[in-house]
Amino acid sequence: MDQxxxxxxxxxxxxxxxxAVVIIGxxxxxxxxxxxxxMKNAPDPNTNSSKDAWGIVHDSPVNRKR
Known part of the structure; x- marks a missing residue:
């Protein structure tokens, strides 16, 4: 066999x-x-306005449809 x-x-x-270095880097x-x-686009955490709140922030943890 030839080398x-x-x-x-x-x-x-x-x-x-x-x-591996290229992929990890x-x-x-x-x-x-x-x-x-x-971090540049994050809202200011010191503001506590209802218009800034999103998601399930204002939802009650108790289901009232029962």
Whole structure:
């Protein structure tokens, strides 16, 4: 079997390590950017206005249809 038919093990390991670093670094960069973007667009937590409240904030925990 000729040595030139398959790549060296260290080259394969190097490619895998570089690929993992790129993927993990890219994911970390995307998560960092999303966190920064979310902090800039977040509403002020000190405001307590009913128009700022959303979702089930004003719903009663007791079902009154019984």
């Amino acid at each position: 030139d038919d398959e790549p060296n093990v260290w080259l394969t390991v190097l490619k895998l390590v570089v690929g 890219g994911l970390g960069l995307v998560l960092w950017w999303a966190g920064e973007h979310q």
